[in-house]
Amino acid sequence: MAAFNLTPSDQSMFILMGIPGLEYAHIWISIPFAISYFIILLGNVTVLFVVGKDQTLQKPMYLLICMLALTDIVISTSSLPKALCIFWFNWKGITVAGCLTQMFFLHTVSFTQSAILVTMAFDRYVAICNPLRYATILTNTRVAQLGFVGLMRAVLLMLPLPLLLSRLSFCAKRNITHTQCEHMAVVKLVCGDTTVNRMYSLVAAFAVSGLDLMLIALSYGLIIRAVLRMSSRKAHQKALNTCTAHVCVMLTSYTPGFFTSLTHRFGQGIAPHTHVILASLYLLIPPMLNPIIYGAKTKELRDKVNKFICRM
Incomplete structure (x- = not known):
């Protein structure tokens, strides 16, 4: 099929x-x-359904896994259907408002995921270092409140990005060399000074990621100190095994995101398709692997999912 019939000067559309x-x-x-999109939806919806149906799984740890599953569904659904429309039907047009909305959702959900990972690290810290007080420190209500605070932080930090861009004028050539409206890709289309936009996005990204990684590192530092004080080797292994899934999820979430951010800002000599592929890996790999990792590493969840599948 032909692409949308757009002229280069069409002020209401971008072309992905x-x-x-x-x-x-x-x-x-x-x-x-x-x-990948099918696996993302299948895996994360299964986790949400199983936890929602089973009362024994409705605990802080599994509530956090459900939050992560929700963000995985939102971030992939915000971008992958449009990418598939480009690949299959050559439908490349997207309105300016639609592009800025997609950009807002992608970055907001990404920051929310980071907050959830911090809360998961705190959950593991309490479970290992203060197991007797776990039920009083981390309740479902408190976890929900922490998740809401993480969401509000992301919304307030990301809201200025589309607002700043909406006040600027874009050049006549409106081709975005991407499958989705990533912030830096849209900034490159602006005709005018984009210093404020670039600096704000860079400071926000490094402030959030830096703070969250510091909190995660602090949690794991305290966990390691507590584990080393344990006299039993079996207790060492059991304590560390409870953290394996979270560490794997952090690696799959942060690593592609850092590479994507750095190549967009400092990789002028890198081929455009490399930028796009790296950004796509960030949108595909973590949402696809997260339910698999938690399903494989969390015995209680794995058993419940297997039981659910056997009943079908």
């Missing part, structure tokens, strides 16, 4: 180009995208 330089392979590239 997909993966520049690899347009001839869009159909083939769409296959892993579609399979």
